[in-house]
Amino acid sequence: MELLQLRYFRSAAQLENFSKAAEKHMIPQSAMSKTIRKLENELGCELFDRQGKKISLNDNGRLFLKRVDDALHSLDMGISELRPKNLHIIRVYVQSGIRFIPDLTAAFEQKYPNSKVVFYQGEPVLILGVEFDFTFFQLPIDETLYHYRVLMEDEIALAVPSDSKLAHKKEISLSSLKSENFISFCKGNQLRALTEHLCKEQGFCPKIIFEANESSVFRTMIEANTGLALVPSISWNTLKNDRVTLVPLQTHPKRQLALVWKKSLTLSADKQLFLDFATNWFSQFLPHRA
Numbered sequence: 001m002e003l004l005q006l007r008y009f010r011s012a013a014q015l016e017n018f019s020k021a022a023e024k025h026m027i028p029q030s031a032m033s034k035t036i037r038k039l040e041n042e043l044g045c046e047l048f049d050r051q052g053k054k055i056s057l058n059d060n061g062r063l064f065l066k067r068v069d070d071a072l073h074s075l076d077m078g079i080s081e082l083r084p085k086n087l088h089i090i091r092v093y094v095q096s097g098i099r100f101i102p103d104l105t106a107a108f109e110q111k112y113p114n115s116k117v118v119f120y121q122g123e124p125v126l127i128l129g130v131e132f133d134f135t136f137f138q139l140p141i142d143e144t145l146y147h148y149r150v151l152m153e154d155e156i157a158l159a160v161p162s163d164s165k166l167a168h169k170k171e172i173s174l175s176s177l178k179s180e181n182f183i184s185f186c187k188g189n190q191l192r193a194l195t196e197h198l199c200k201e202q203g204f205c206p207k208i209i210f211e212a213n214e215s216s217v218f219r220t221m222i223e224a225n226t227g228l229a230l231v232p233s234i235s236w237n238t239l240k241n242d243r244v245t246l247v248p249l250q251t252h253p254k255r256q257l258a259l260v261w262k263k264s265l266t267l268s269a270d271k272q273l274f275l276d277f278a279t280n281w282f283s284q285f286l287p288h289r290a
Contacts, residue, residue, distance in 0.1 A: 088270035089117075093134070095135055120132070147262075154254060159228065182229060184230075259275060259278055
């Protein structure tokens with residue numbers, strides 16, 4: 001049994017809706033349902049009565065919720081007591097732009113030594129017992145629920161092995177690649193969604209023959225000439241690689257990387273400081289004008 005399962009269960013119990021609980025934690029509704037079902041299987045009993053999309057706690061669920069509330073309250077109090085009182089913690093969930101985060105974090109903490117940035121990539125969790133403050137996100141996003149600030153635009157290019165014929169082209173039409181094999185990340189990844197969207201705009205579905213869940217594997221498969229990939233060029237070039245060449249697309253599509261926070265969250269002074277610092281830090285990637 002995992003702590004995350006208990007937090008998801010409590011949110012679902014409080015909201016009496018898996019979709020709203022998933023929205024609260026910024027995960028797919030299917031992931032929320034799967035997590036709750038796994039918890040029920042581990043406990044050997046159902047916790048909710050289900051009628052279509054409506055859910056309500058049954059007797060088992062009401063009993064378990066009381067114990068979960070007590071346990072999570074004690075745990076969160078312990079975390080709060082152990083945390084240095086003068087340390088400002090910024091909790092960041094990273095859905096896109098992971099390549100920039102270590103350098104951004106180091107620069108921020110060097111300038112503001114009383115601040116600590118805790119970031120996480122993967123399935124959303126509560127960081128140090130508290131929901132994350134910001135998310136690095138690839139737009140678009142639901143603007144009825146979230147504020148956001150655009151940090152940068154990153155042109156999408158075609159990544160090909162440097163010894164391939166395509167590597168010598170000045171630019172290429174994406175529509176001409178409909179018969180090519182593609183490498184991409186697993187479904188649910190924002191770059192995967194963008195890849196499928198851009199190809200669909202050109203009238204085809206990409207033939208994805210390998211799904212990676214790590215950037216290092218992703219790069220290795222392209223180097224081995226397993227397939228082509230659509231990648232954000234600035235992010236890609238933060239790690240030099242002579243074995244892969246980026247070829248511009250004729251349409252020059254771009255992705256927007258933004259820092260996102262819930263409208264229900266009022267930014268404290270330390271959170272606002274991080275937002276402004278991040279905005280200024282990313283200005284180094286703006287195109288230079290003559």
